[in-house]
Amino acid sequence: MAKQKMTQHSAERARVRMHAERSVPERAEEFLAQGKVGHVGFTVDGQPYVIPFSYHYDAGHPRRLLLHGSTASRALLQLADGAPVCVTVTMLDGLVYSRTALYHSMNYRSVVCFGRARVVATRAEKRALFEAMILRYFAGRTAGRDYDAIPDEHLDSTTLLEVHIEEMSAKLREGGPKGPRDANQDAPGTCGVVELRDE
Numbered sequence: 500m501a502k503q504k505m506t507q508h509s510a511e512r513a514r515v516r517m518h519a520e521r522s523v524p525e526r527a528e529e530f531l532a533q534g535k536v537g538h539v540g541f542t543v544d545g546q547p548y549v550i551p552f553s554y555h556y557d558a559g560h561p562r563r564l565l566l567h568g569s570t571a572s573r574a575l576l577q578l579a580d581g582a583p584v585c586v587t588v589t590m591l592d593g594l595v596y597s598r599t600a601l602y603h604s605m606n607y608r609s610v611v612c613f614g615r616a617r618v619v620a621t622r623a624e625k626r627a628l629f630e631a632m633i634l635r636y637f638a639g640r641t642a643g644r645d646y647d648a649i650p651d652e653h654l655d656s657t658t659l660l661e662v663h664i665e666e667m668s669a670k671l672r673e674g675g676p677k678g679p680r681d682a683n684q685d686a687p688g689t690c691g692v693v694e695l696r697d698e
């Protein structure tokens with residue numbers, strides 16, 4: 500019974516309620532592969548923290564998101580202890596302006612992931628994942644050619660965490676303003692989109 504309750508709660512936390520028509524769960528992996536910064540949320544003694552991190556994501560392992568940092572990082576130490584974590588990735592695609600104040604908005608792609616982390620311990624696994632992470636941010640960049648092979652001491656002084664994604668949701672807003680007078684070219688005022696998407 501307790502297990503059933505927990506499962507229901509878990510599914511519920513990733514259900515998009517506001518603007519449910521913008522929910523695009525089938526695009527979550529695509530958005531995670533495109534994102535650059537993850538905002539990592541966790542609580543310590545009831546105090547919420549949200550800290551920005553780079554991350555690695557590979558659609559070949561759709562339930563895995565990797566975070567790294569100093570072995571002294573407070574955030575990573577908390578997560579390594581098995582604290583529940585929420586990672587949010589957002590890409591801002593446009594600023595939407597309307598003839599009506601209420602309808603000013605933003606275009607975006609975003610994903611919210613819930614899960615728990617484990618430490619990636621072996622040097623071989625860490626080395627391979629760091630090389631893959633550098634490649635994700637810098638296409639074609641290769642160890643031994645563009646930068647030195649990663650020495651053991653750098654691997655040992657860096658924590659690598661694998662977040663197992665238990666649930667995730669994805670949301671998308673695109674297109675122009677949706678105010679009541681925005682389709683009327685003759686109405687007073689202006690409306691449109693300042694495009695920000697760079698890929």
Ligand SMILES: Cc1cc2nc3c(=O)[nH]c(=O)nc-3n(C[C@H](O)[C@H](O)[C@H](O)COP(=O)(O)OP(=O)(O)OC[C@H]3O[C@@H](n4cnc5c(N)ncnc54)[C@H](O)[C@@H]3O)c2cc1C
Nearest residue numbers: 536548550551552553554566567568569571572573574575
């Ligand atoms: C775009 C981006 C990418 C980053 N990528 C990584 C990464 O991949 N790995 C990594 O280890 N670190 C990364 N950082 C730095 C990261 O945000 C933390 O500052 C760092 O990891 C230390 O975390 P901590 O929990 O030990 O911080 P602590 O120093 O223990 O945090 C104490 C307090 O400092 C403040 N604080 C911490 N970080 C920030 C911040 N970034 N901005 C404002 N206030 C802050 C908060 O109030 C926090 O409660 C990145 C930062 C940015 C902006």
